[in-house]
Amino acid sequence: MKAKQKKNPFTLLEQLCQIHAPSGHEKPLKEFLINYVRREQKNWRRKPVIIEGDEFQDCLILKFGKPRTAIFAHMDSVGFSVRYFNQLVSIGSPDAESDTKLVGRDSLGEIECELEYDRENHALYKFGRPIERGTTLTYKIDFKEGKEFIQTPYLDNRLGIYSALKVAETLKDGVIVFSCWEEHGGGSVPYLAKYIYKKWSIRQALISDITWTSDGVEHGKGVAISLRDRNIPRRAFVDRIISIAQKNDIEHQLEVEGAGSSDGGELQRSSLPFDWCFVGAPEHGAHTPHERVHKKDIETMIELYRVAMKEL
Amino acid sequence: MKAKQKKNPFTLLEQLCQIHAPSGHEKPLKEFLINYVRREQKNWRRKPVIIEGDEFQDCLILKFGKPRTAIFAHMDSVGFSVRYFNQLVSIGSPDAESDTKLVGRDSLGEIECELEYDRENHALYKFGRPIERGTTLTYKIDFKEGKEFIQTPYLDNRLGIYSALKVAETLKDGVIVFSCWEEHGGGSVPYLAKYIYKKWSIRQALISDITWTSDGVEHGKGVAISLRDRNIPRRAFVDRIISIAQKNDIEHQLEVEGAGSSDGGELQRSSLPFDWCFVGAPEHGAHTPHERVHKKDIETMIELYRVAMKEL
Amino acid sequence: MKAKQKKNPFTLLEQLCQIHAPSGHEKPLKEFLINYVRREQKNWRRKPVIIEGDEFQDCLILKFGKPRTAIFAHMDSVGFSVRYFNQLVSIGSPDAESDTKLVGRDSLGEIECELEYDRENHALYKFGRPIERGTTLTYKIDFKEGKEFIQTPYLDNRLGIYSALKVAETLKDGVIVFSCWEEHGGGSVPYLAKYIYKKWSIRQALISDITWTSDGVEHGKGVAISLRDRNIPRRAFVDRIISIAQKNDIEHQLEVEGAGSSDGGELQRSSLPFDWCFVGAPEHGAHTPHERVHKKDIETMIELYRVAMKEL
Numbered sequence: 001m002k003a004k005q006k007k008n009p010f011t012l013l014e015q016l017c018q019i020h021a022p023s024g025h026e027k028p029l030k031e032f033l034i035n036y037v038r039r040e041q042k043n044w045r046r047k048p049v050i051i052e053g054d055e056f057q058d059c060l061i062l063k064f065g066k067p068r069t070a071i072f073a074h075m076d077s078v079g080f081s082v083r084y085f086n087q088l089v090s091i092g093s094p095d096a097e098s099d100t101k102l103v104g105r106d107s108l109g110e111i112e113c114e115l116e117y118d119r120e121n122h123a124l125y126k127f128g129r130p131i132e133r134g135t136t137l138t139y140k141i142d143f144k145e146g147k148e149f150i151q152t153p154y155l156d157n158r159l160g161i162y163s164a165l166k167v168a169e170t171l172k173d174g175v176i177v178f179s180c181w182e183e184h185g186g187g188s189v190p191y192l193a194k195y196i197y198k199k200w201s202i203r204q205a206l207i208s209d210i211t212w213t214s215d216g217v218e219h220g221k222g223v224a225i226s227l228r229d230r231n232i233p234r235r236a237f238v239d240r241i242i243s244i245a246q247k248n249d250i251e252h253q254l255e256v257e258g259a260g261s262s263d264g265g266e267l268q269r270s271s272l273p274f275d276w277c278f279v280g281a282p283e284h285g286a287h288t289p290h291e292r293v294h295k296k297d298i299e300t301m302i303e304l305y306r307v308a309m310k311e312l
Numbered sequence: 313m314k315a316k317q318k319k320n321p322f323t324l325l326e327q328l329c330q331i332h333a334p335s336g337h338e339k340p341l342k343e344f345l346i347n348y349v350r351r352e353q354k355n356w357r358r359k360p361v362i363i364e365g366d367e368f369q370d371c372l373i374l375k376f377g378k379p380r381t382a383i384f385a386h387m388d389s390v391g392f393s394v395r396y397f398n399q400l401v402s403i404g405s406p407d408a409e410s411d412t413k414l415v416g417r418d419s420l421g422e423i424e425c426e427l428e429y430d431r432e433n434h435a436l437y438k439f440g441r442p443i444e445r446g447t448t449l450t451y452k453i454d455f456k457e458g459k460e461f462i463q464t465p466y467l468d469n470r471l472g473i474y475s476a477l478k479v480a481e482t483l484k485d486g487v488i489v490f491s492c493w494e495e496h497g498g499g500s501v502p503y504l505a506k507y508i509y510k511k512w513s514i515r516q517a518l519i520s521d522i523t524w525t526s527d528g529v530e531h532g533k534g535v536a537i538s539l540r541d542r543n544i545p546r547r548a549f550v551d552r553i554i555s556i557a558q559k560n561d562i563e564h565q566l567e568v569e570g571a572g573s574s575d576g577g578e579l580q581r582s583s584l585p586f587d588w589c590f591v592g593a594p595e596h597g598a599h600t601p602h603e604r605v606h607k608k609d610i611e612t613m614i615e616l617y618r619v620a621m622k623e624l
Numbered sequence: 625m626k627a628k629q630k631k632n633p634f635t636l637l638e639q640l641c642q643i644h645a646p647s648g649h650e651k652p653l654k655e656f657l658i659n660y661v662r663r664e665q666k667n668w669r670r671k672p673v674i675i676e677g678d679e680f681q682d683c684l685i686l687k688f689g690k691p692r693t694a695i696f697a698h699m700d701s702v703g704f705s706v707r708y709f710n711q712l713v714s715i716g717s718p719d720a721e722s723d724t725k726l727v728g729r730d731s732l733g734e735i736e737c738e739l740e741y742d743r744e745n746h747a748l749y750k751f752g753r754p755i756e757r758g759t760t761l762t763y764k765i766d767f768k769e770g771k772e773f774i775q776t777p778y779l780d781n782r783l784g785i786y787s788a789l790k791v792a793e794t795l796k797d798g799v800i801v802f803s804c805w806e807e808h809g810g811g812s813v814p815y816l817a818k819y820i821y822k823k824w825s826i827r828q829a830l831i832s833d834i835t836w837t838s839d840g841v842e843h844g845k846g847v848a849i850s851l852r853d854r855n856i857p858r859r860a861f862v863d864r865i866i867s868i869a870q871k872n873d874i875e876h877q878l879e880v881e882g883a884g885s886s887d888g889g890e891l892q893r894s895s896l897p898f899d900w901c902f903v904g905a906p907e908h909g910a911h912t913p914h915e916r917v918h919k920k921d922i923e924t925m926i927e928l929y930r931v932a933m934k935e936l
Contacts, residue, residue, distance in 0.1 A: 024544035054515070057546055057585050081540055081568055084528030089570035091544065133528070133566045134539035136547075181580075184544050190583035203678070216708030216757070227758035228705055232648035232715065232808050234681055235760075254757045256705055258713035268805075271583060271814035271895060273681050336856035366827070369858055369897050393852055393880055396840030401882035403856065445840070445878045446851035446859075493892075496856050502895035583895060 010150060012036075012165065014143045016158035020104065022079030022091045022136050023184035026058040029075040029161075033060055033178060036165070045170045056195075058180050059188050065173035067200050069312045071305065072189065072263040072276075073160040073208040074182030077153075078287050079138040080115075080123060082106075082131045088115070088123035091136065092183030095287040101140035106132040112140065139289040148220070148294055155283050155291040157182070159298065160208040163280075167305040174309045175202060182209075182263055189266035197272050204237070204312055205276040206305065207264040210293070211255060213282045219294040222251030223301040226278035229260040231268045237275035241308060248307045251300050253282070279304060322462060324348075324477065326455045328470035332416065334391030334403045334448050335496035338370040341387040341473075345372055345490060348477070357482045368507075370492050371500050377485035379512050381624045383617065384501065384575040384588075385472040385520040386494030389465075390599050391450040392427075392435060394418075394443045400427070400435040403448065404495030407599040413452035418444040424452065451601040460532070460606055467595050467603040469494070471610065472520040475592075479617045486621045487514060494521075494575055501578035509584050516549070516624055517588040518617065519576040522605070523567060525594045531606040534563030535613040538590035541572040543580045549587035553620060560619045563612050565594070591616060634774060636660075636789065638767045640782035644728065646703030646715045646760050647808035650682040653699040653785075657684055657802060660789070669794045680819075682804050683812050689797035691824050693936045695929065696813065696887040696900075697784040697832040698806030701777075702911050703762040704739075704747060706730075706755045712739070712747040715760065716807030719911040725764035730756040736764065763913040772844070772918055779907055779915040781806070783922065784832040787904075791929045798933045799826060806833075806887055813890035821896050828861070828936055829900040830929065831888040834917070835879060837906045843918040846875030847925040850902035853884040855892045861899035865932060872931045875924050877906070903928060 021029035034050060041047045048062035058075075078092035080102065100115040102125065113127035125131065139153035150159075164176050175196050180188040196202040211217065211224050225241055245252040255278075267274040281297035284290075333341035346362060353359045360374035370387075390404035392414065412427040414437065425439035437443065451465035462471075476488050487508050492500040508514045523529065523536050537553055557564040567590075579586040593609035596602075645653035658674060665671045672686035682699075702716035704726065724739040726749065737751035749755065763777035774783075788800050799820050804812040820826040835841065835848050849865055869876040879902075891898040905921035908914075 024540070025547050027548065055585055057587070058548075081544075081570075083568040083570075084526070089540070089568060134547075134550075134568050180546075181544070185542070185581070187543075187580040187582075188585075190581070191585050194583050214708070228648070228713070230809070231811075232705075232805070234804075235649050235758075236651065236682075238758075256707040256713060256758050258705075258707075268811040269809070269814070270811075271818050273679055273812075273815050275681070336852070337859050339860065367897055369899070370860075393856075393882075395880040395882075396838070401852070401880060446862075446880050448859075492858075493856070497854070497889075497893070499855075499892040499894075500897075502893070503897050506895050 010145055013150065013158060013162045016161055017143060017152050017154045018141050020138050021075055021077060022138055023076040023181045025136050026075045026180045030058045030060050030178065037062065044168060046172060048168065057188060059192055060178040061192065061196070062168065062176040064171045064175070067173050067175040067202055069204040069206065069309055070175040070177050070196055070202050071164050071167065071206050071208050072177045072179055073164045074157050074179045074263055075161065076180055076183050077138060078183045079136055082125070082133060082135040082137065084133065086124045088125055088137070090123065093287055096139065096289050100289050102137035103140045104135050104137040106135040111135070111137070113137070149292050150295065151290060151292040153289045153291060155293050156210040156286060159210055159293060160280060163298065163302050163305060164208050166302045167309065170306060171309060175200070179263055186266045189263050190270045193267055193270050193272050193274060203272070203274050205264070205267055205274055206308060207262045207276060207278040207280070208305065209262045209278060209280045211260070211278065211280050211282050212286045213284050217253045217255050217282045219282065219284065220296050221253050223297055223304050224253045224255040224280060224282050226255040226257065229257045229262070229278065231261060231265045233264060233268065233276050238277045240312065241277045241279060244308050244311050245304055250304045250307065252304065322457055325462065325470060325474045328473055329453050329455060329464050329466045332450050333387055333389060334450055335388040335493045337448050338387045338492045342370045342372050342490065349374065356480060358484060360480065369500060371504055372490040373504065373508070374480065374488040376483045379485050379487040379514055381516040381518065381621055382487040382489050382508055382514050383476050383479065383518050383520050384489045384491055385476045386469050386491045386575055387473065388492055388495050389450060390495045391448055394437070394445060394447040394449065396445065398436045400437055400449070402435065405599055408451065408601050412601050414449040415452045416447050416449040418447040423447070423449070425449070461604050462607065463602060463604040465601045465603060467605050468522040468598060471522055471605060472592060475610065475614050475617060476520050478614045479621065482618060483621060487512070491575055498578045501575050502582045505579055505582050505584050505586060515586050517579055517586055518620060519574045519588060519590040519592070520617065521574045521590060521592045522595050523572070523590065523592050524598045525596050529565045529567050529594045531594065531596065532608050533565050535609055535616050536565045536567045536592060536594050538567040538569065541569045541574070541590065543573060543577045545576060545580065545588050550589045552624065553589045553591060556620050556623050557616055562616045562619065564616065634769055637774065637782060637786045640785055641767060641776050641778045642765050644762050645699055645701060646762055647700040647805045649760050650699045650804045654682045654684050654802065661686065668792060670796060672792065681812060683816055684802040685816065685820070686792065686800040688795045691797050691799040691826055693828040693830065693933055694799040694801050694820055694826050695788050695791065695830050695832050696801045696803055697788045698781050698803045698887055699785065700804055700807050701762060702807045703760055706749070706757060706759040706761065708757065710748045712749055712761070714747065717911055720763065720913050724913050726761040727764045728759050728761040730759040735759070735761070737761070773916050774919065775914060775916040777913045777915060779917050780834040780910060783834055783917060784904060787922065787926050787929060788832050790926045791933065794930060795933060799824070803887055810890045813887050814894045817891055817894050817896050817898060827896070827898050829888070829891055829898055830932060831886045831900060831902040831904070832929065833886045833902060833904045834907050835884070835902065835904050836910045837908050841877045841879050841906045843906065843908065844920050845877050847921055847928050848877045848879040848904060848906050850879040850881065853881045853886070853902065855885060855889045857888060857892065857900050862901045864936065865901045865903060868932050868935050869928055874928045874931065876928065
C-alpha cells in the first residue's frame with residue numbers, strides 16, 4: 001500500500017470515502033484517523049498532540065505547536081437509517097436515484113441492498129431479508145479518478161478531511177478539529193469550539209468542507225472562499241482570507257449563496273466570539289452518489305490552507 | 313387521599329395532569345413537585361438534595377447520592393395563549409377538535425371555555441366574556457383509567473414526570489431534572505445540563521418523555537427505546553440502553569423516526585458532550601385531549617429506568 | 625449640527641438610520657456609537673465603561689454603575705448581498721417593492737442602484753456596471769418627520785438604539801448591549817449574555833427593538849410590552865414589567881403574537897437562565913423602506929425603560 005500511495009496521492013482519499021460513518025456513527029472514521037496520524041506523523045514537520053476520549057464523544061482534535069487558527073472538518077456523511085419493514089429514514093439530506101447501491105451491516109452480517117421509492121417518494125430498500133431496525137446504510141463507494149476529476153460518493157466531506165491531513169504534513173502551528181453530526185443538525189462543534197477557545201484562546205476558524213458548483217462557481221477555477229451561505233460571517237475576517245489568497249496568487253473563486261450551511265453555522269450561533277470562513281472545493285452532485293470535484297480545486301484548496309494557517 | 317393513593321397507583325398521575333402548566337408557566341407544577349418530594353421522601357430509599365431558585369427559573373433538580381446519569385423530564389404542556397378579541401395562539405403544537413374544553417384563569421376569575429376554528433382554521437375561544445390578553449389555556453382534564461389503558465390530556469409529559477417520581481422512590485445515585493419550555497422551543501436544558509455537568513461531571517442522560525405509536529411501535533409491547541427521531545444520538549450509548557433492557561428481560565420496542573424531538577435534541581445541540589437516549593412509553597393521540605397509553609408500557613418504562621440508573 | 629440637534633431631538637435617529645450596517649457588517653455603527661458615547665458622556669448622569677474589542681467582534685457593551693438589568697439593542701439591519709451577475713440574496717428578510725433605491729460601496733466606489741424582480745420573484749439590481757460579489761446593499765434613507773410620525777427605513781432597529789442612548793443619559797445602574805446579526809439568525813447574543821452574566825451576575829434583560837402594529841397593537845397607544853412572540857418568556861418576569869408600567873402610569877399595550885423573534889429568542893435558548901421581555905414601539909411597514917412609528921410610542925418606550933431600569 002505504501003508503494004501505491006506514492007504512485008497515487010488519492011489513495012488516501014479513496015480509503016477515507018470507503019469508511020462507513022454517517023452522522024451519529026463516526027467512530028470508525030475517528031479510529032482510522034487516529035491510526036493514520038500515529039503512523040504518518042513521523043514524516044510530518046511536527047508531531048501533533050492527539051486529543052480524544054469520552055469527553056469528546058467520537059470527535060478528534062490534533063494540536064500542532066502554538067495554535068492561533070483552527071481547521072474544522074466534519075467526519076460524518078449523509079445516509080439512511082432502516083425504520084420498520086423496508087422503510088428508510090434519511091440521515092442528513094441524501095439525494096440518490098432508484099437502484100443506488102447501499103451498504104451497511106447488522107447482526108446478521110454485511111448488507112448490500114438497493115434503494116427504491118414508493119409512489120409518495122418514500123425511500124425503501126430491496127434486500128433478500130429484513131434488515132434490523134436502526135441499521136445505517138450509506139452509498140456503496142465507486143471511486144473514479146480521471147485526468148481532471150475525482151468522482152465518488154462522500155467527497156463531502158472526506159475531501160475536507162483529506163485536505164486537512166495534507167495540510168497537517170507541514171503544519172507548524174494550528175489545530176485540526178474533526179467534528180461529528182454536521183450533516184444532521186450538528187451538536188459537537190459547540191463543545192469542540194469551547195475546548196480550543198478555553199485551552200488556547202482560538203477564535204479563528206476555517207471550515208474545510210465541500211461546496212457546490214453554481215452559475216458563479218465553476219469546476220477548475222480554484223478553491224471557493226465563501227462570503228456567505230445561509231449564515232453570514234463577519235466580513236472583516238473573510239476579507240483577510242481573500243487577501244491572503246490574492247497575495248499568494250492562489251487561484252480562487254468568491255462564493256455568495258443564500259442557502260447551505262456548515263460547521264461555520266454552528267460556530268456562528270455558539271456562545272463564543274468565533275470568526276469563521278468556509279474555504280473548500282466546489283463539487284457537482286452534492287449529496288448524490290456521484291459527487292465530482294476538479295483536481296485543480298483540490299490543489300488550490302490545500303495550498304490556500306497551507307498559507308492561511310501561516311499568515312492568520 | 314393517602315388511603316386512595318394506596319388503592320390506586322395512578323392518583324398521582326391524575327394530580328399531575330390536573331396542574332395548569334403550559335410552556336413559560338411551569339411554576340405551579342414545580343411547586344407541586346417540591347411539596348410532593350418534601351412529603352414523600354421519608355419513604356424513599358434516599359432523600360434527594362432539592363436544587364431550585366431564581367438561578368434555575370422554574371426548573372427543579374433532585375440529586376441522589378453520587379450521580380452518574382440524569383433523567384430529564386419536562387414539566388410543560390401544550391396549550392394556547394389568548395391573543396386579541398377571541399383569537400388563540402398555540403403554545404407548542406396542540407391538536408384538538410372544535411368544542412374541546414379549555415381551562416385557565418385571568419384576573420376576573422376561573423375560565424372554562426370552548427375551542428373553535430374559523431374558516432381559515434385559526435383557533436378561537438367561545439366564552440361569555442372577553443379573556444385577558446396573554447391568558448394561557450389548557451385542555452380540561454378528563455382522566456380515564458380502564459383495565460389496560462390510561463387516557464387523559466397531558467400524558468405528555470406528566471407521565472414522564474410520574475415515571476421519574478416512581479424511579480425516585482428507590483434511586484440510589486442519580487439526578488432527576490425537571491425542565492421547562494420543551495413543547496415550545498426549549499431554553500432551560502442548556503443551563504440545567506451545564507449545571508449537572510460542572511457539578512458532578514454528568515454526561516449521560518435518559519429522556520423520560522412520551523412518544524407515539526406507529527406502524528412499528530404498538531400499545532402494550534413495552535417501553536420504546538428510540539434509536540433516533542429528528543435528532544440522532546451517538547449509537548454507542550443507545551446500544552448500552554438496549555443491552556441493559558435485553559439483559560434484564562424488560563419488554564421493549566426499538567423506535568426509528570425521522571421527526572419529533574425532545575429534551576434530547578437540546579442536549580444534542582448544547583455545548584456539552586452529552587450522550588442521551590429517549591426512553592418512554594408510546595401513546596396514541598399525541599398532543600390531543602385524548603392521549604392514551606397502555607399500562608404495561610408504563611410499567612416497563614419504570615422498570616427500565618430503575619435498572620438503567622443502576623447499571624449505566 | 626450641534627445647534628440643529630438642540631432644535632430637533634430626532635437628528636440622532638436620522639444619523640443612526642444613515643449608517644450602512646446590515647448583518648455581518650456592523651462595524652461602522654459600532655464606531656459611530658463609540659464616538660457618540662465618548663463625546664456625549666460628559667453630559668450624562670454617569671460615565672459608562674466602554675467594553676469592546678476583538679473578543680466582542682463588532683459588538684459593544686456600555687456598563688453603568690452596579691448593573692442588575694441589561695438592555696439589548698441590535699445594530700444590524702436587513703439588506704442584500706450581491707451574488708453573481710445582477711442577482712441579489714437577502715440579508716435577513718427585507719420587504720421592498722421594485723425600484724426601491726439601494727446603496728452600498730465596492731472597490732470601484734459608491735453605489736446607488738435600483739431593486740427589481742424577475743418573473744420568479746428573484747431580487748436583482750439595476751446599475752450601470754457590475755457590482756463586486758458580496759457587496760452589501762441597504763435601502764437609501766429617506767427620513768421624514770411629521771407632526772405625529774417618523775417614517776424612514778431602519779427604524780428597526782436604529783430606533784431601539786436611539787431609545788437606549790436616550791435612556792443612557794440618566795442611567796445610574798445597568799448595562800446596554802449593542803448586538804450583531806439579529807436580523808440574520810443571530811450569533812452574538814450568546815457570548816454577550818455570557819459575559820454580563822459572569823461579570824455582574826445579570827439575568828434580567830429588556831429587548832429594545834421594534835415590533836409591528838396589528839389588530840391589537842395600534843399607533844399612538846403607547847409602547848408595546850410583549851407577552852410572547854415565537855418565543856414565550858417566563859411569565860413571572862413579564863408581569864413585573866407590566867406592573868412597573870401600570871404603577872408609573874406609562875401608556876402601554878400588551879402584545880401577544882405567535883410569530884416574530886428578537887434577541888430575546890437567543891437569550892431564551894442560551895445556556896444561561898436569563899429572564900427577558902420585549903419592550904418596544906410598534907411600527908407599520910416592518911422591514912420595508914417605509915417603516916413608520918408614532919412619536920408618542922417612542923416617548924413612552926423611553927419612559928418605560930427609564931423607570932424599569934430603576935425598579936427592576
